[in-house]
Amino acid sequence: MNKEKTIKVESNSNNPLVYQHEIDVLSGKFDHCPLVVKGLTKEYIKGERALDELTFAVEAGTCFGLLGPNGSGKTTLLSILYGLLLPTSGSAKICGKDLTKAGVFRKHIGVSMQFDVLWDTLTTSEHLYFYARAKGIQNTEEHVADLLNSVSLVSKRDSQAKDLSGGMRRRLSLAIAMIGSPSVVFLDEPTTGLDPVSKRDVWNAILKFQRDRAIIVTTHDMDEASAICSKLAVVNRGELIFIGEEFEFREQLESEFKYVLELQFIESSRDKAIDFITRLVGEDQLVKMKDDIEGIEGKISYGVGKDASINTIWNGMREQDLSDFGITEWQLGETSLETLFLQLINSQAIIIKDKKQEWYRRLIGLFIK
Numbered sequence: 001m002n003k004e005k006t007i008k009v010e011s012n013s014n015n016p017l018v019y020q021h022e023i024d025v026l027s028g029k030f031d032h033c034p035l036v037v038k039g040l041t042k043e044y045i046k047g048e049r050a051l052d053e054l055t056f057a058v059e060a061g062t063c064f065g066l067l068g069p070n071g072s073g074k075t076t077l078l079s080i081l082y083g084l085l086l087p088t089s090g091s092a093k094i095c096g097k098d099l100t101k102a103g104v105f106r107k108h109i110g111v112s113m114q115f116d117v118l119w120d121t122l123t124t125s126e127h128l129y130f131y132a133r134a135k136g137i138q139n140t141e142e143h144v145a146d147l148l149n150s151v152s153l154v155s156k157r158d159s160q161a162k163d164l165s166g167g168m169r170r171r172l173s174l175a176i177a178m179i180g181s182p183s184v185v186f187l188d189e190p191t192t193g194l195d196p197v198s199k200r201d202v203w204n205a206i207l208k209f210q211r212d213r214a215i216i217v218t219t220h221d222m223d224e225a226s227a228i229c230s231k232l233a234v235v236n237r238g239e240l241i242f243i244g245e246e247f248e249f250r251e252q253l254e255s256e257f258k259y260v261l262e263l264q265f266i267e268s269s270r271d272k273a274i275d276f277i278t279r280l281v282g283e284d285q286l287v288k289m290k291d292d293i294e295g296i297e298g299k300i301s302y303g304v305g306k307d308a309s310i311n312t313i314w315n316g317m318r319e320q321d322l323s324d325f326g327i328t329e330w331q332l333g334e335t336s337l338e339t340l341f342l343q344l345i346n347s348q349a350i351i352i353k354d355k356k357q358e359w360y361r362r363l364i365g366l367f368i369k
């Protein structure tokens, strides 16, 4: 599978951050990183790419958020990196070792699958001893005690897995992934299905483990990405479409919309409400993002352009008797990470359909110098 020699130092990306990152990785600037992926391609069916020349690197001390809609290739990528699948071409190195040399790299990897792989009748500490011995760890007593402490499961050390709550099971899975202090850890949707408190417990445990390691987390939860990830990567249809820090993600996408205006109105007054808001904000500064009818009421979410005056909107809304326009509720807020993510994915869907690259660049506000 090692076709690295044939990979050219070039990038087709329209996104300047992805472009620069790909060029840097392919030219070897990130070869010191614990995880380096170059031109990784996977075709389950010949000619159909689930991964399309994916190139990126993850530095030590990073919690790397791998985001992307359903079917974008996240699990395929992780399966190749765990060693469960072979790529069609390209290379992936963990701590400098090629993935084809299985025995060599496994000790550097920790994995927590999306669904718990626990034995109901084994206790918490028995799980940790079992995996520690399987990984050939010395001083298991001390190591297991440290891990139990890190995931706050000391009081549950003798409880069987079947008697643990969902959040505790996830924390136990996390501790298993961290056995032997691996340099690269993969966490597939670590908090899916957890309540907000358990979720925070898992986040805190991940943050504790982050030091000196490369942690790769897949998630659909933007709050999670924001809370624990120091770097974000977005894949869509097997291609990397964004890589960078959260502020860069916001900076690139917010250059078009910085605020979201939500408007609720009596459905029979729809035209009046829309006309009022269009005049107040300015037609060229309003982009409709979502339009729902909820019974007798309608609800529209608009992206507000960067040139609109927030003060004018704020004062205009407060000074008018909004019932004259059938408006029952409104809300003006900063664009959430989730809205920006949807915007990025939607703009990709359009580019793939229309191939209008200039329009795409303008929409997501990329300034290609």
Ligand SMILES: Nc1ncnc2c1ncn2[C@@H]1O[C@H](COP(=O)(O)OP(=O)(O)OP(=O)(O)O)[C@@H](O)[C@H]1O
Pocket (backbone or CB within 6 Å): 044, 045, 050, 068, 069, 070, 071, 072, 073, 074, 075, 076, 077
């Ligand atoms: N075993 C397989 N055989 C054929 N095609 C597959 C196989 N596994 C995945 N695919 C295809 O590869 C693409 C990527 O799927 P993948 O499971 O990697 O996506 P994902 O990003 O993990 O999605 P999700 O968020 O839904 O988990 C999809 O088009 C999927 O249909």
Ligand SMILES: [Mg+2]
Pocket (backbone or CB within 6 Å): 074, 075, 076
């Ligand atoms: Mg998946």
